[in-house]
Amino acid sequence: MDTENPLGQFLRARRALLRPEDLGIPAGTRRRVAGLRREEVAQLAGVSADYYVRLEQGRERNPSVQVVDALAEALKLEEDAVTHLHRLARPTPGRRRRPAQRERVSPNLLRMMAAWPDTPAVVLGRCLTVLAANPLGEALFDGHTYGGDLVRLVFLDPDARDFYPDWDRVAANTVAGLRAAAGADHDDPRLVEVVGELSIRSETFRRLWARHDIRQKTHETKRFRHPLVGELTLHYETLTVNSAPGQQLVVYQADPGSPSEEALSLLGSLTADAAPPRSRETTPQTPAHHRPPPHEPGA
Structure with a gap:
């Protein structure tokens, strides 16, 4: 890059x-x-x-x-x-490249997420990897090759276009959100790694990255087609974690009384015995994902 x-x-x-x-x-x-x-x-x-x-x-x-x-x-x-x-x-003068550090989630934040059994919640790192999730948040993205890496999930997972009915919009927003999360730190090893891999393996990612769209991940309504409970329409809010710059807490909710709320409740019952949330430490050398499939979904 x-x-x-x-x-x-x-x-x-x-x-x-x-x-x-x-x-x-x-x-x-x-x-x-x-x-x-x-x-x-x-x-x-x-x-x-x-x-x-x-x-x-x-x-x-x-x-x-x-x-x-x-x-x-x-x-x-x-x-x-x-x-x-x-x-x-007007970049910050004298900025030095800091050694790559593990991204850890605060134990206090993990306890807070665990107290929301009916609300999916995940913590994202600077390159939109899932650093932690409560049981319902884990279940929302479970069953995919890249459930712990939202950028690779969108562009490399073979089930991505089925999981996201509005895949084109999700893909564009994901790339714009990745640019926003990275900010002006273009030589971040994690960013270089993910952009390099995705540019090779996904023509769509390469085209969208070249647009230089940039949009903070704030709030949106997103549709999912979950393999266990079917269609879900969820609203999410994204909150920055001030104690850990670069981390984002994403919380999902369904409309009260909606079929999506019922489906989310069913998903919660299926994951009631899941383990409490824990931090997934990631480094550029040990990214939190499996080996990629041969090409982008639907290609």
Whole structure:
């Protein structure tokens, strides 16, 4: 994964996604690039074309806050992407690569999750691996090759498209969430590992990663087709774990009185004797997953 010029990569990717006609720019008949031309972005942002070219090529690495805001407006970025662009344009000085450490979940958080027998809950690491889950959270993702790794589950598990009825939307959101979780730390060994593997094994992942979409995992309604209890429509909320930066607590709920609540209750009864939640320690050398299948699901 090329990390030499992340700002330029982001600008090129987002420029390619915009359609000139949506911005009132005549598309013309001799357009050789997808999306906007460099000079068109420069004009919309109120900077010179030469300056914008230097930004994309990595020859200019210190744009002002005002220029970054103007570029964000020109590229029609959403809030999470604007924040990401500012991080890329003005990285924290003197940041040193820390040795890779195990991701551990606080015992207090594990006890809290154990006190929710009717509510699926999982703790995710920086690359969306499942670091811990209560019994119902474990049961929700059980039965898959990659039940402990949500990115690989989506793109490599042979049952993924059946498990997620809205697979296309889930896939796009998963990649955008992975970028958000990684932030500007592009050379994180865990991120390099997962992006490298998925880029080789999944054409869909490779295409979505190249878009540079970025979206925090916050709240959403998601459909599952569980092998034991059938269709589930669950709402989830994602909470950051302040005591462990990079970790996210994801809690799922069904609408009261709905068929999904009944199915979730049935799933809970089937896992009533499951072990209490425990932390799954992961490192770049010992990722929490099995050996991958030969290609992405449905390919």
